Amino acid sequence: MASAGGEEQYDFIWKVVLVGDSGVGKTNLLSRFTRNEFNMESKSTIGVEFATRYYRGAVGALVVYDISKASSFENLDKWLGELSEHADPFCCIMIVGNKVDLKHLRAITADAGREAQLLIHRNLRTGQHKCRRSIQQFVS
Numbered sequence: 001m002a003s004a005g006g007e008e009q010y011d012f013i014w015k016v017v018l019v020g021d022s023g024v025g026k027t028n029l030l031s032r033f034t035r036n037e038f039n040m041e042s043k044s045t046i047g048v049e050f051a052t053r054y055y056r057g058a059v060g061a062l063v064v065y066d067i068s069k070a071s072s073f074e075n076l077d078k079w080l081g082e083l084s085e086h087a088d089p090f091c092c093i094m095i096v097g098n099k100v101d102l103k104h105l106r107a108i109t110a111d112a113g114r115e116a117q118l119l120i121h122r123n124l125r126t127g128q129h130k131c132r133r134s135i136q137q138f139v140s
């Protein structure tokens with residue numbers, strides 16, 4: 001990265017997408033990372049249907065769930081399905097259990113989250129499938 005003419009220039013730019021149910025905290029993760037800001041009153045992004053173009057060229061995906069909301073973990077299945085369908089096969093997938101401050105409301109154990117991530121890590125294609133199965137087991 002170098003600065004020229006007051007504008008920042010980059011040698012490399014990587015595209016990372018954030019997916020997950022509405023209200024899991026994607027917008028706040030982004031604002032925390034880019035501006036170190038958190039907003040307790042931020043409006044959840046609802047009903048966004050991303051064009052499949054959105055995933056194209058992404059080298060990474062943060063697949064976010066809310067540890068206090070089982071349905072958001074259950075729906076990882078759907079988001080992983082989206083990614084396997086539309087994202088580059090080499091896209092790095094990281095599962096993020098958000099809102100860890102809500103310990104007293106935890107509905108999904110840290111182990112369940114870790115297990116899902118491990119299964120993806122081992123083998124993207126078959127792992128994704130297994131991960132989806134294991135998520136189904138956790139919630140059934």
Ligand SMILES: Nc1nc2c(ncn2[C@@H]2O[C@H](COP(=O)(O)OP(=O)(O)O)[C@@H](O)[C@H]2O)c(=O)[nH]1
Nearest residue numbers: 022023024025026027028039040043044045099
């Ligand atoms: N307690 C807690 N609330 C959070 C956290 N992250 C986001 N929120 C709240 O959850 C709601 C939805 O967050 P938002 O980032 O808009 O979710 P998005 O729909 O996934 O973009 C907002 O009220 C946020 O303040 C967190 O880490 N802990």
Ligand SMILES: [Mg+2]
Nearest residue numbers: 026027044045
């Ligand atoms: Mg949002």
